[in-house]
Amino acid sequence: MRRSDAHATGVRCADCMLRRKRLFRPFSPGELAAVAAMKQQHLVVAAGTDIVRSGERVRICYTLFDGWAARSHELKSGARQILDVVLPGEAIALDSVLLGAGTHSVHALTTAALCVLDGKQVVALLENSPTFAADLLRTQLENERRADARLTMLGRLNGEERVGYFLVETFERLRRRGMADETRCAFPLRRADIADAVGLSKVHAMRALRALRAHGLADVSGGSLTIANPAQLAAHVGFVPLPTTRRAIL
Amino acid sequence: MRRSDAHATGVRCADCMLRRKRLFRPFSPGELAAVAAMKQQHLVVAAGTDIVRSGERVRICYTLFDGWAARSHELKSGARQILDVVLPGEAIALDSVLLGAGTHSVHALTTAALCVLDGKQVVALLENSPTFAADLLRTQLENERRADARLTMLGRLNGEERVGYFLVETFERLRRRGMADETRCAFPLRRADIADAVGLSKVHAMRALRALRAHGLADVSGGSLTIANPAQLAAHVGFVPLPTTRRAIL
DNA sequence: CGTAATCTTGACCAACGTCAATGTTCGTGG
DNA sequence: CCACGAACATTGACGTTGGTCAAGATTACG
Structure with missing residues (x-):
């Protein structure tokens, strides 16, 4: 249940059933190609794995493809606050790509499959596709x-x-x-x-x-x-x- | 201290000192012109005024120019939760322009001056200026x-x-x-x-x-x-x- | 089968809410 | 300038909600 499974569960963006659900915005062929190009890996991690640690500066972000994760803060006192449950189709660490070092951690609650995306290309897509940037802003406002x-x-x-x-x-x-x-x-x-x-x-x-x-x-x-x-x-x-x-x- | 003061306190975007603060992103001349064009009114309201009421569908949004406001939810029980304090330079009701009927209320905590912006033009700017959309997304992520x-x-x-x-x-x-x-x-x-x-x-x-x-x-x-x-x-x-x-x- | 993690419960204590009374500030009209 | 009332601030007394400690039951897994 580690990276070695990557190929077994790999899915090409064009074939991805997740993004075809009604809940998600349909993609133009150009956008789809851009996303397919920025996808670097299909990664599967075990339950309990830290996907992102607070304070880390990263050049990648993720889309949760399958499984559950939790975003959380930890206090010096040892207490923890779960900020949100992350479900399939949602972005992870997009904030650290756009703003620098993250302020929260994300850990897998179940075995989780992640699409690993190159941060630079994500930013490039945003700055080249205004409708996409606007839609991502809508999602963020929601x-x-x-x-x-x-x-x-x-x-x-x-x-x-x-x-x-x-x-x-x-x-x-x-x-x-x-x-x-x-x-x-x-x-x-x-x-x-x-x-x-x-x-x-x-x-x-x-x-x-x-x-x-x-x-x-x-x-x-x-x-x-x-x-x-x-x-x-x-x-x-x-x-x-x-x-x-x-x-x-x- | 009502709309009649609008002219007295009106400020043209090009002259606006607020947007020149270090905290805010500098504007390209084109963007500045677009914002100046979408600004419909400079509105001053008294402390206590409801600026936005939850559930209202609106075609305008605001930038708080001066004074303080509060975003809040009210429960059926009568309890109220203040979600955030709104300070000068921050957007009000941007979410209802992009997503439809708002889910929170905003009321003025002090006498407040507001720039009233046409929603359609805000959306148009977003969809035409990708760097602006990306920056607004950054702000939203922050x-x-x-x-x-x-x-x-x-x-x-x-x-x-x-x-x-x-x-x-x-x-x-x-x-x-x-x-x-x-x-x-x-x-x-x-x-x-x-x-x-x-x-x-x-x-x-x-x-x-x-x-x-x-x-x-x-x-x-x-x-x-x-x-x-x-x-x-x-x-x-x-x-x-x-x-x-x-x-x-x- | 045993060990560790998690779940579940009781007993007790601290934090927080509610009620109610009093003090204070401020605007308004005389 | 003063009198008055309304809104807000402050405090005490007391009840409820939620936290802490600790123990036993159950489950997961090697």
């Missing part, structure tokens, strides 16, 4: 809206609501990628990960999960998440799905 | 980094640290705009605003302010903020200033 909502959840919801919010939001993101059925999806996060995502201690995150289960709202067990009535849970925690826009993908 | 740090503060710091973080972060942003001296700056937020920014109740935000004052770290009174030793406070709360990049301004 990310900001999600981040705003997460900030509100951390600042203003109680423990049970925070966990519930995190679960439906993730469920909804998976649904849009065709990675969830009506009430169920994979959910590889451990209890400690959930706690670090919603700003609770591990013990209290447990209590919140127990309460959600007791209320028949959500159940996390055996690596999968079941939400009997997603609309009800969403209403309960004040989650409002964003209107679907076609996200830029690299 | 905003994301700040948002990540705020999320971490909400999730992982205690009340006193949260308030301290919010104060130094804002102080540092003002300093970069030349709006603060070594230890002091204007600070027009009320106690309730501070509480809503850091996810505390008003009463507890008070206690945190009292503790910060008792520890000699920060003092908010009479509409101004004094931080005896900003570096010390920053270290105390884990605030790390982002490297300065030249921000795109419209």
Whole structure:
């Protein structure tokens, strides 16, 4: 499950099924060629691997092709905050290509497949294809809206609501990628990960999960998440799905 | 202090001193002309005015020219979360021009002067000037980094640290705009605003302010903020200033 | 089969929210 | 200049939420 698998799982951009999903912006032939040219490697890493470490200056970025990852901050105190879960089709380390040394870490939550992209060529595409740059800006503005909502959840919801919010939001993101059925999806996060995502201690995150289960709202067990009535849970925690826009993908 | 003052305070983009600050990206003559053309009005609003209301679909966006504003979410419960303080030179409602109906509100914290920009022309500039789109994307990625740090503060710091973080972060942003001296700056937020920014109740935000004052770290009174030793406070709360990049301004 | 990691729970304590009362500031009209 | 009221600031008392510690149960894996 290391780099030696690269060829086994390699996919040419032109054949990539991920980018054909409705969620993603269609590519012009020219853009597709540019992206195919900048793709240096198809890399598979094991669960737990650090994909990006905070402070590293890098000349490459990634598209998560398959699997789950988490962006996080670590404090000197040892505490950790998970900033966001990264799902297939999303960019990793794009910020460090455009702004220099990254401020967050990214680690694989499951076995993860990554498209490795040459930073210089990414910048070149941006500066040569204005519609692409504009679409990437749209995607980034949409990310900001999600981040705003997460900030509100951390600042203003109680423990049970925070966990519930995190679960439906993730469920909804998976649904849009065709990675969830009506009430169920994979959910590889451990209890400690959930706690670090919603700003609770591990013990209290447990209590919140127990309460959600007791209320028949959500159940996390055996690596999968079941939400009997997603609309009800969403209403309960004040989650409002964003209107679907076609996200830029690299 | 209403629209009638527009002419009194009107500034032509070519003469604008704000955009000449080091913090902001210099403009090519072509871009400057494009921005001057899209500027429809120079609008002055009183403190407390709603500049943008959540859910409104708009065809214009703004650059905050002078004064302070706050972006916020309101929950059905009546609770409010301030997402960010908006300072001179920053865009307002750019997201709703590019993505449709906004998801947050923006209100003026002080008397505020706004450059009103035509949305269509903003989009046109983006799609015609790739370097500008790329720079705006950089600025947006920098905003994301700040948002990540705020999320971490909400999730992982205690009340006193949260308030301290919010104060130094804002102080540092003002300093970069030349709006603060070594230890002091204007600070027009009320106690309730501070509480809503850091996810505390008003009463507890008070206690945190009292503790910060008792520890000699920060003092908010009479509409101004004094931080005896900003570096010390920053270290105390884990605030790390982002490297300065030249921000795109419209 | 054994060891380490993770999950789960109870008991207890600290942080934070709520309620309610008092003080302070500031603008307005007399 | 003063009287008044409204909005805001400040504080104490008390209840609730969430953190910490510690132990036992379960799972994953060599």
